[in-house]
Amino acid sequence: MPRLIAAVLALLIALPAAAEETTRIGFVNTAITNLGLTRSHRVVVERFSDPEVAGVSCYISQARTGGLSGMVGLAEDPGRFSLVCVATGAVRVADGARRGERGELVYESDTSLFFKETRVHRFIDEAANTVVYLAWSTRLIDGSPYNAVAVVPFAPPR
DSSP: OHHHHHHHHHHHHHHHHHHOOOEEEEEEEEOOGGGTOHHHHHHHHEEOOOOTTEEEEEEEEEEEHHHHHHHTSSOOSOOOOOEEEEEEEEEEEETTTTTTTOOOEEEEEEEESOOOOOOOOOEEETTTEEEEEEEEEEEEEEEEEEEEEEEEOOOOOO
């Protein structure tokens, strides 16, 4: 039991570090758990920025499991999400932004205590002058991960 308490405390101490990368915009409760005595199941909306692409904000909504296990970080969240990225100013892609078909990881969120994350990769489509963001779950569902795509146009360099 002392090891479980130590693990939960370590997890709770680590949570603020992830919050610095994103800004929680809001949430809605989707189901009350334990007669309202613990956190309810939710859909949470967060904003993050791509450090290599100025003028773009991405918003991701994700389901979060409630109940006692959700409150202490031991629950597995569903691997479902939605992603939209919008131009919030002049879109400028840094010269150092990785190009190529493998893209570059710009966001990740743990959705389980063990080995399940939501990740967002950025791709630069030079031919169409667009930045493409692909959100995907590291958990396979029926042989394929959940995924979503958002695209933001940018002006070509002169």
